[in-house]
């Protein structure tokens with residue numbers, strides 16, 4: 424399949440987890456893929472893996488929450504490849520989730536760091552990718568939200584607030600640039616088994632998600648990559664401004680479902 428032939432896709436956080444799968448998937452389907460990630464070890468590695476599989480990938484080691492770096496990145500992408508068709512705003516400051524409890528215990532510094540990593544990054548990438556999209560007459564932006572930005576949680580307060588803000592960024596961009604051909608949607612996963620989640624998460628957590636999912640399994644990175652690829656492609660041309668939960672049905676079910684099921 425080569426539905427992204429001739430298209431240029433920027434994937435932030437493309438060196439690990441879901442972003443890595445998105446980068447592989449878009450490259451397999453014909454895109455020139457720019458991996459924009461602050462991970463200096465894995466960025467060139469993923470670039471090489473994609474190239475070895477026959478794809479066209481270019482790694483840029485950048486911090487997408489730093490304005491100068493994002494401006495230079497997008498300028499360089501347009502200079503080298505001529506356009507930006509897809510922006511997958513996937514990167515987030517997940518290391519801060521370890522210090523992200525309930526609101527009363529949340530440090531302001533953790534909130535500010537989370538907003539910088541999770542909201543300012545997508546904002547800056549959007550801001551500096553938009554001129555190319557508007558000049559060429561369109562593009563598709565896919566933001567990585569989370570069910571944590573749609574539902575109350577016992578912890579992850581800063582994370583949830585930042586993802587709710589990403590959802591509003593999605594609606595604003597869709598509303599402001601839709602008539603000029605730029606679409607913007609968000610994907611909201613529940614738990615997805617990436618290296619990141621398997622490293623910090625106690626095994627019991629996986630069971631909690633499994634019990635509350637409507638599917639008999641927890642999501643894998645490719646489950647998210649498939650939906651991102653769809654939203655990035657022209658196949659979703661009539662969708663914009665929306666949040667698509669990819670969550671095993673967690674956000675669709677009554678909150679008492681797991682307890683009811685346990686009653687038999």
Ligand SMILES: NC(=O)c1ccc[n+]([C@@H]2O[C@H](COP(=O)([O-])OP(=O)(O)OC[C@H]3O[C@@H](n4cnc5c(N)ncnc54)[C@H](O)[C@@H]3O)[C@@H](O)[C@H]2O)c1
Pocket residue numbers: 435436437438439440441442459460461462485486487488512513514515516517540544567568569570611612613614615616617618619620
């Ligand atoms: N894994 C889950 O269960 C889950 C659930 C819902 C939403 N999400 C969201 O999905 C996205 C990806 O999550 P993941 O689990 O694949 O993460 P991951 O930790 O496996 O990968 C994240 C990547 O982003 C990069 N990154 C982080 N901040 C960056 C920055 N400022 N500049 C450049 N690169 C940066 C990291 O280096 C890393 O390569 C995140 O937005 C996360 O909030 C994850």
